Amino acid sequence: MAAPIYFNFLVLFLTNSVWTRSVRQVYEVTDPDDWTVLSSDCPQECFCPPNFPNALYCDSRGLKEIPTIPSRIWYLYLQNNLIETIPEKAFMNATQLRWINLNKNKITNYGIEKGALSQLKKLLFLFLEDNELEEVPAPLPRSLEQLQLARNKVSRIPQGTFSNLENLTLLDLQHNKLLDNAFQRDTFKGLKNLMQLNMAKNSLRSMPPRLPANTMQLFLDNNSIEGIPENYFNVIPKVTFLRLNYNKLSDAGLPPNGFNVSSILDLQLSHNQLTKVPRISPRLEHLHLDHNKIKSVNGSIMCPASVAVSGEHDSFGYAPRLRYLRLDGNEIKPPIPMDLMICFRLLQAIVI
């Protein structure tokens, strides 16, 4: 009876020591310093996970200041504290930082020392959501790829803020206080790789001017945008997802060619003041037109090609790739036109 017990114990002991050794090895590869340095440079307010030596967890601790960050840290979690300032000193040696999460703090622009962020030459992601910023902070590190500023009080973008951010792909400014006058001629110049721009829930009355040429996702829901200038989309020839839900768009505010832009695949225009279906591109796949004032719909225009082709109409305005269509909350009176009824069978989803 005793032998098997002894055997089990031995196996446990062996696996345990192998595990300890391999963990130690991870450290030696990532960092020449040993265990004692790792634990001694860990700020006492924070947690330094032993199996992830590049990360530092200081979130949700009621902190009022950023502790001094050790130089080995790549990923820094400081969200959900009471931090008001970003002094240069805190990040002075933290030149390896790739990712900083400062969401849900009390940071103001006055609290950010001038070189505090720009000295981080390898920073890729900066999260500053739910703070008290009134301006986009500047200068920012040129390496930045994502800047998340949702739910602040941003109404100003200092000149040249974005001019060097050639690697920025995502800029999230939703739920701020931007007015049309926040933009200069060259505000977005230099953002060569920007793909997603989110300015939903601000106070814009016009479309933002001169957007970066590579913009694919443009989110402008919940503003007060009344119209779209003619040829607006010429400078953003890759725009694929366009959201303008909850604005004040009327038929008169649309350019003659409407949304007949071949790059757009997903167009969301819910909760506006349109009385007619605007012109769309034959490549469009998703169209949200619910909660407007549309009175009638010409089914020949909206239906996929297989129906349209059998009719007498030429290719004017057909949407052969349309798969999702919302028309509910409009003023379309029954009976629903026969040709639109046929759409029910062809679209994956249609709501009237």
Ligand SMILES: *[C@@H]1O[C@H](CO)[C@@H](O)[C@H](O)[C@H]1NC(C)=O
């Ligand atoms: C930065 O590192 C140097 C050299 O290791 C050290 O002397 C200095 O105290 C550090 N500064 C901060 C703010 O931690």
Ligand SMILES: *[C@@H]1O[C@H](CO)[C@@H](O)[C@H](O)[C@H]1NC(C)=O
């Ligand atoms: C931008 O990204 C490229 C490719 O990752 C990199 O080589 C370059 O150094 C980055 N630019 C800056 C300013 O960090």
Ligand SMILES: *[C@@H]1O[C@H](CO)[C@@H](O)[C@H](O)[C@H]1NC(C)=O
């Ligand atoms: C826009 O406002 C509506 C109504 O208040 C809300 O339901 C929706 O979530 C908002 N969308 C955005 C992107 O802010």
Ligand SMILES: *[C@@H]1O[C@H](CO)[C@@H](O)[C@H](O)[C@H]1NC(C)=O
């Ligand atoms: C629907 O549109 C087609 C093509 O423009 C047109 O020929 C037709 O008369 C329209 N039908 C109605 C009911 O307006």
Ligand SMILES: *[C@@H]1O[C@H](CO)[C@@H](O)[C@H](O)[C@H]1NC(C)=O
């Ligand atoms: C959409 O644009 C294309 C190419 O620019 C054009 O040929 C077509 O007539 C336009 N359709 C409508 C409905 O304006």
